[in-house]
Amino acid sequence: xxxxxxxxxxxxxxxxxxxxxxEKVKDGKKAAEEEELSEEDLKLKTDLENLVDILKSDDSxxxxxxxxxxxxxxxxxxxxxxxxxxxxxxxRPAYPDLCSVYDKWTDKTLKSSIADVLSVLAVTYxxxxxxxxxxxxxxxxxxxxxxxxxxxxxxxxxxxxxVHNEQIEKEAEVASSDSEGxxxxxSGSSFEFSKESLLHLSLEIVPYFLKHNGEADAVDLLLEIxxxxxxxxxxxxxxxxxxxxxxxxxxxxxPPPEDVSFLQTAYSxxxxxxxxxxxxxxxxxxxxxxxxxxxxxxxxDPVVHKQLAYILASQRSSFQFESVQDIIGNTKLSExxxxxxxELNLTGAKVPEDVYKSHLDxxxxxxxxxxxxxxxxxxxxxxxxxxxxxxxxxxKLIVDNDNWVYKTKGDGMTSxxxxxxxxxxxxxxxxxQLDKYLYVDEPEIKAGALLGIGIAGSGxxxxxxxxxxxxxxxxxTSSDPKISSAAMLGLGIAFAGSRNxxxxxxLLPIAADTSLPIETSxxxxxxxxxxxVGTSNGDITASIIDNFxxxxxxxxxTEWTRFLTLALGLIYLGQGEQVDDVxxxxxxxxxxxxxxxxxxxxxxxxxxxxxxxxIQDLLHRLTPKSVKKEDEEDEEDEGDKEDLSKxxxxxxxxxxxxxxxxxxxxxxxxxxxxxxxxxxxxxxEEVKDDNEQKSDGVKEEGSSDNKNTEEDASQTDxxxxxxxxxxxxxxxxxIGKEMTLRHFGHLMHYGNEHIRRMVPLAMGLVSISxxxxxxxxxxxxxxxxxxxxxxxxxxxxxxxxxxxxxNARLAQLLRQLASYYSREQNALFVTRLAQGLVHLGKxxxxxxxxxxxxxxxxxTLASLLTVLVGxxxxxFMLKHHQLFFMLNSGVRPKYIIxxxxxxxxxxxxxxxxQAVDTVGQAGKPKTITGWITQSTPVxxxxxxxxxxETDEYISYTKNIEGIVILKKNPDYDSKE
Numbered sequence: 001x002x003x004x005x006x007x008x009x010x011x012x013x014x015x016x017x018x019x020x021x022x023e024k025v026k027d028g029k030k031a032a033e034e035e036e037l038s039e040e041d042l043k044l045k046t047d048l049e050n051l052v053d054i055l056k057s058d059d060s061x062x063x064x065x066x067x068x069x070x071x072x073x074x075x076x077x078x079x080x081x082x083x084x085x086x087x088x089x090x091x092r093p094a095y096p097d098l099c100s101v102y103d104k105w106t107d108k109t110l111k112s113s114i115a116d117v118l119s120v121l122a123v124t125y126x127x128x129x130x131x132x133x134x135x136x137x138x139x140x141x142x143x144x145x146x147x148x149x150x151x152x153x154x155x156x157x158x159x160x161x162x163v164h165n166e167q168i169e170k171e172a173e174v175a176s177s178d179s180e181g182x183x184x185x186x187s188g189s190s191f192e193f194s195k196e197s198l199l200h201l202s203l204e205i206v207p208y209f210l211k212h213n214g215e216a217d218a219v220d221l222l223l224e225i226x227x228x229x230x231x232x233x234x235x236x237x238x239x240x241x242x243x244x245x246x247x248x249x250x251x252x253x254x255p256p257p258e259d260v261s262f263l264q265t266a267y268s269x270x271x272x273x274x275x276x277x278x279x280x281x282x283x284x285x286x287x288x289x290x291x292x293x294x295x296x297x298x299x300x301d302p303v304v305h306k307q308l309a310y311i312l313a314s315q316r317s318s319f320q321f322e323s324v325q326d327i328i329g330n331t332k333l334s335e336x337x338x339x340x341x342x343e344l345n346l347t348g349a350k351v352p353e354d355v356y357k358s359h360l361d362x363x364x365x366x367x368x369x370x371x372x373x374x375x376x377x378x379x380x381x382x383x384x385x386x387x388x389x390x391x392x393x394x395x396k397l398i399v400d401n402d403n404w405v406y407k408t409k410g411d412g413m414t415s416x417x418x419x420x421x422x423x424x425x426x427x428x429x430x431x432x433q434l435d436k437y438l439y440v441d442e443p444e445i446k447a448g449a450l451l452g453i454g455i456a457g458s459g460x461x462x463x464x465x466x467x468x469x470x471x472x473x474x475x476x477t478s479s480d481p482k483i484s485s486a487a488m489l490g491l492g493i494a495f496a497g498s499r500n501x502x503x504x505x506x507l508l509p510i511a512a513d514t515s516l517p518i519e520t521s522x523x524x525x526x527x528x529x530x531x532x533v534g535t536s537n538g539d540i541t542a543s544i545i546d547n548f549x550x551x552x553x554x555x556x557x558t559e560w561t562r563f564l565t566l567a568l569g570l571i572y573l574g575q576g577e578q579v580d581d582v583x584x585x586x587x588x589x590x591x592x593x594x595x596x597x598x599x600x601x602x603x604x605x606x607x608x609x610x611x612x613x614x615i616q617d618l619l620h621r622l623t624p625k626s627v628k629k630e631d632e633e634d635e636e637d638e639g640d641k642e643d644l645s646k647x648x649x650x651x652x653x654x655x656x657x658x659x660x661x662x663x664x665x666x667x668x669x670x671x672x673x674x675x676x677x678x679x680x681x682x683x684x685e686e687v688k689d690d691n692e693q694k695s696d697g698v699k700e701e702g703s704s705d706n707k708n709t710e711e712d713a714s715q716t717d718x719x720x721x722x723x724x725x726x727x728x729x730x731x732x733x734x735i736g737k738e739m740t741l742r743h744f745g746h747l748m749h750y751g752n753e754h755i756r757r758m759v760p761l762a763m764g765l766v767s768i769s770x771x772x773x774x775x776x777x778x779x780x781x782x783x784x785x786x787x788x789x790x791x792x793x794x795x796x797x798x799x800x801x802x803x804x805x806x807n808a809r810l811a812q813l814l815r816q817l818a819s820y821y822s823r824e825q826n827a828l829f830v831t832r833l834a835q836g837l838v839h840l841g842k843x844x845x846x847x848x849x850x851x852x853x854x855x856x857x858x859x860t861l862a863s864l865l866t867v868l869v870g871x872x873x874x875x876f877m878l879k880h881h882q883l884f885f886m887l888n889s890g891v892r893p894k895y896i897i898x899x900x901x902x903x904x905x906x907x908x909x910x911x912x913x914q915a916v917d918t919v920g921q922a923g924k925p926k927t928i929t930g931w932i933t934q935s936t937p938v939x940x941x942x943x944x945x946x947x948x949e950t951d952e953y954i955s956y957t958k959n960i961e962g963i964v965i966l967k968k969n970p971d972y973d974s975k976e
Contacts, residue, residue: 161224316497329461380832386419387836417448421455430456447486454490492527512543529567569604579605596717603725727762764797799834806843863890915945
């Protein structure tokens with residue numbers, strides 16, 4: 001007892017001072033650790049400490065042996081890094097002593113050897129900024145760094161990236177400073193880590209990563225040090241596939257020019273490994289014809305050339321290659337499609353009533369609205385019939401019924417005749433059917449025949465002879481604007497994406513002639529925009545800009561001007577930074593329309609990039625602008641708050657009641673003196689009230705401030721293009737699409753009438769031919785909006801969502817809408833059009849802008865944008881309904897047809913299921929899920945992928961889509 005009392009007395013004074021207490025805690029931990037060590041660990045610790053003591057001594061004869069022993073201890077323990085290896089743990093306290101030993105030694109060989117050890121020890125000791133592990137690695141001449149294990153290599157790669165980024169930042173600081181002292185500081189601080197030494201070390205690490213299933217790590221390291229072009233020399237037949245998949249998946253997340261360099265590197269890897277179809281898709285994506293030609297020149301196999309040609313044909317490419325020009329020119333497209341129709345038993349013609357199913361509707365109103373022979377409803381039936389039987393070369397309504405055309409009137413006759421072209425699409429036999437209409441007296445019917453000729457020859461180019469061009473070229477300069485416009489529109493549809501110089505020579509003088517009516521010049525410019533989509537053609541750009549510069553403000557004050565802006569955007573579709581010069585030129589134009597033009601043209605240029613900064617800029621443009629009062633700075637602050645709260649804050653956090661109240665109050669009626677009422681705009685009626693109040697506010701504002709109507713129109717166009725631009729930029733990137741749809745929900749609640757009018761169309765573009773329940777249910781709600789224009793656009797967007805899918809739920813919703821709007825002629829017309837789109841080609845077609853290789857189809861996107869920009873003013877579009885035929889140039893069959901090497905169709909079993917993203921996954925994961933085995937030919941919907949069921953045949957292309965050529969597998973054993 002006395003001993004215990006004595007101990008207490010001794011400890012009491014010590015407890016009064018904090019430092020002594022800390023020492024006690026440390027001593028206690030140390031004692032506990034020593035107690036926990038097993039005999040084996042204690043021996044290891046003692047041995048390591050003895051080796052360190054030897055190194056600290058002056059006996060240089062033992063140094064080399066001791067270092068080798070130390071390395072053996074560490075290497076034996078670092079094979080697995082589930083926890084910190086015990087030698088590293090026990091040597092950690094000795095790290096400062098070993099550093100001083102390194103400084104003390106003079107022998108270069110020994111210094112190099114101990115630096116090798118210190119580099120490994122620094123993994124557990126160094127802090128984030130010292131980069132000791134990398135520093136000692138540079139000071140060591142040892143080459144076998146892979147012997148230290150995977151975790152050490154990863155740590156080195158991390159430090160290389162950090163050091164490189166620090167160097168870039170310092171260089172940027174020096175560039176922005178004129179001080180000489182800064183330059184000296186830079187050279188001194190980065191002396192140990194020169195860019196050459198970092199690159200050299202990285203190129204030692206990359207082969208290790210590739211050998212140990214670390215393809216993603218290898219790519220990331222070279223990305224960090226901006227040396228991705230060095231990768232191909234280290235890739236072999238076992239690693240190229242995973243490397244390229246990862247690189248291509250990274251592209252949407254990279255800023256320019258790194259995204260292009262990634263695609264070029266992946267292209268060179270595929271080409272070196274003779275994966276020609278993969279290389280071709282990347283060459284098309286890069287938009288470089290020299291790369292495409294290099295793919296064709298890489299092989300002399302005529303069958304491979306045919307497979308490559310079928311891929312180009314589906315993209316409506318302008319590439320020329322003599323031996324397979326007939327395939328690239330789509331001359332066999334109709335033949336293959338009719339084979340599909342025959343195999344799927346779809347050859348029987350359908351009539352619009354098969355889609356309408358009026359007998360299922362018990363409502364009397366539908367019969368009251370459509371029972372009478374209405375010219376507009378007959379026109380709608382013509383469109384539905386054309387979409388339903390598109391490409392089948394037979395129907396029951398128009399082709400053999402000459403009287404049908406006269407059941408419509410005025411411009412409706414043009415579209416009725418043009419639908420014969422839809423029925424014979426891709427088949428030049430349709431030209432004979434339309435020829436007789438060229439000799440009638442009515443200019444509307446003659447115009448319809450010219451438009452139909454263009455539609456029938458859409459994308460079909462038969463070598464030297466272009467029958468479509470021969471038939472249409474004489475009518476382009478017709479004195480009748482209806483006939484000349486129809487001929488130009490027909491050329492635009494027939495030659496979309498072809499870059500045909502002869503057509504440009506025909507249309508460019510008309511586009512550039514500002515003495516002609518603006519409608520004529522716009523139609524020529526729009527046709528050229530489709531023909532030279534994504535080419536950055538300077539001549540067409542100059543002619544379009546001349547129209548803006550030379551035409552009077554009164555001439556430009558028309559809806560046709562939107563198509564002039566769109567034509568300029570289409571020329572730069574997907575061209576990225578190449579559009580900068582044009583944007584500078586546009587900014588020099590003194591016109592209120594300039595900002596709207598900049599929005600649409602830049603959105604076209606960066607389509608599908610997922611550029612977050614650009615989307616934020618567009619959202620900022622959609623922020624309601626407050627009227628300037630006496631205190632302008634306060635107003636600007638309010639605008640910033642609105643922008644942040646409405647679009648960024650709500651995206652990142654849950655909305656609270658308070659934020660809802662603030663947002664609605666700030667947006668509604670900024671100029672009205674009426675008291676603000678709290679609203680929850682979630683129901684149709686409340687949204688209606690909101691809109692009425694907003695429109696009242698706009699009227700008051702107009703009457704009090706007398707704003708220039710031109711500026712109002714340009715601001716209207718700016719927000720329309722901004723909404724559409726958000727959808728265009730987010731295309732092709734799943735997370736971006738999800739976020740975009742959420743933004744659109746906010747815009748429908750808080751946006752003005754022009755924004756709300758465009759949102760449904762943008763939603764339709766994001767979900768084109770991809771009928772997701774949540775999207776079309778939302779659109780179904782919007783289709784009953786108090787604003788009839790919002791309703792009409794929502795209905796058309798529903799049709800675009802389900803284009804070519806035969807979606808039963810969507811078809812039912814549209815039938816209900818047809819009944820609901822039976823007395824509203826324009827809404828009923830668009831509902832019928834949407835029904836036709838859902839049953840496009842009896843469910844065998846698609847308007848999807850991406851294929852399974854994730855390749856953006858510029859022609860399809862251009863056709864969709866033309867209709868969407870037109871529908872920004874539904875009344876204008878319904879008056880000029882011929883523009884709806886621009887969709888025909890973007891339609892393609894969604895089939896898989898398998899051919900043998902002689903080009904004859906063969907039947908083979910394939911598995912069709914939902915595509916699975918396998919990028920970066922270990923092993924050989926399944927690429928599809930929930931598959932169904934079918935016999936070719938089969939249909940492939942959005943998000944689906946196919947693979948061959950057995951190894952009996954070998955495919956010439958990795959992506960089983962479209963026309964696929966197969967060859968017999970010589971190693972296949974049927975018994976197995």
